[in-house]
Amino acid sequence: MEKGKGLARKWAVEFAENTSSSSYSGVPDPIGFNRSIQDLDDANGGRQKKDAEAAWKSQKAWEVAQAPLKNLFMMGFMMWMAGSTVHLFSIGITFSALWQPISALQGVGKVFEPYKDSRVDILAPKLLFIALNLVGLALGVWKLNTLGLLPTHASDWVSSLPPAQEVEFSGGVLPTY
Template structure:
């Protein structure tokens, strides 16, 4: 009878007792290990920003805030177009929100930019605030357009018939 073939090496490795000392593995290419990190030159810590740098960063963030309403205009315009021109609860609520949000934003300009207000940025924030108000007025203009599309603005002569005065003829033609 033939003897059974010896088991594969991986079976023998699984059945072998675990060695107490793990094998040393080499680092993969491109890996900077903890041993090699110490040999790298250390970069000096970055000095704290100056007030001019901080003010410039605050003005940049204020510009982002000022242009945020303009980024919402395309989405609002698509929503207004999709809601239709009939008088329905959905379209009326959308128009209401289109007026309410910009009005609240315009009245809260100082509060919106309060965190960017410093003695160095107060003069530089005036055009930013003006653009913010302008962008909110554009959003309100979109609401006016929607109200006109819904037929709620009195833009035709027939909308003002209650105030029309009957014409008095200057002369009459009588048949004798």
């Protein structure tokens, strides 16, 4: 005879019966235990986890938004160290100061893509990110101006100005001998 066949087990549990009732196999729940409260606790735990994730995403979005501020100080220091004369190093630093904010402004959507969530407002971090990059761009334009590479004076445009009209003409009489 095969083991377990034909013999009735004394402690067998039938798992196929409906377990959604308040008691398993006729055994009542303990006093004070309520399944609906347990289900609410599970739902609250899930909500707390989602809230914690939303808070983390919001915090990280603000950190990303403030990152250009560190770059501003470093770029300002590098531009100060480059001096105000036009040479290869100062021009390279200046164009780097212009290129970084421009490329960052082009990729604002990609930068904040990981932090998009219905519970996270990323508009304010995006605006801060854009504002700081615009300040960086203004810093680069200011450095271009101090290097004299921006045409801000009338003398920079002399070749495109029409010749001045003569207001007066003086001439003398040639002596005859």
